[in-house]
Amino acid sequence: xxxxxxxxxxxxxxxxxxxxxxxxxxxxxxxxxxxxxxxxxxxxxxxxxxxxxxxxxxxxxxxxxxxxxxxxxxxxxxxxxxxxxxxxxxxxxxxxxxxxxxxxxxxxxxx
Numbered sequence: 641x642x643x644x645x646x647x648x649x650x651x652x653x654x655x656x657x658x659x660x661x662x663x664x665x666x667x668x669x670x671x672x673x674x675x676x677x678x679x680x681x682x683x684x685x686x687x688x689x690x691x692x693x694x695x696x697x698x699x700x701x702x703x704x705x706x707x708x709x710x711x712x713x714x715x716x717x718x719x720x721x722x723x724x725x726x727x728x729x730x731x732x733x734x735x736x737x738x739x740x741x742x743x744x745x746x747x748x749x750x751x
Contacts, residue, residue, distance in 0.1 A: 668723040672738035675700035679717040680740035686748030716741045
C-alpha cells in the first residue's frame, strides 16, 4: 500500500499543479472580461478615453495592455495580459485576451 501511494503521489502533485494553474488563468480571464466590459460601456457613453483607460486598468490584472477604439457606430476595448501562477515563476506565461464591443451612443464619438 505504501509503495503504491509513493508511486502515485508525484502524479497527483502534477495534476494539482495543473489544476491550480488553470484556475489562475481562468481568474485572470474573468478579470479581463469584466474590465473590458466596464471600459466599453464607459467609452460608448462618451467619457474621456484617458479616464476610461485608467478605470479599465484599475479593474484589469496588473500589467495588462488596454486598447480602446471608439468609432461612430461601435466602441471596442481589447485587453491583453500574461497569466503566470505566483508559485511557479519558472513556468511559461499564458497570454490571456478579452474584448468587449458595444454600440456607441449618438454624439459620443465626437471629441
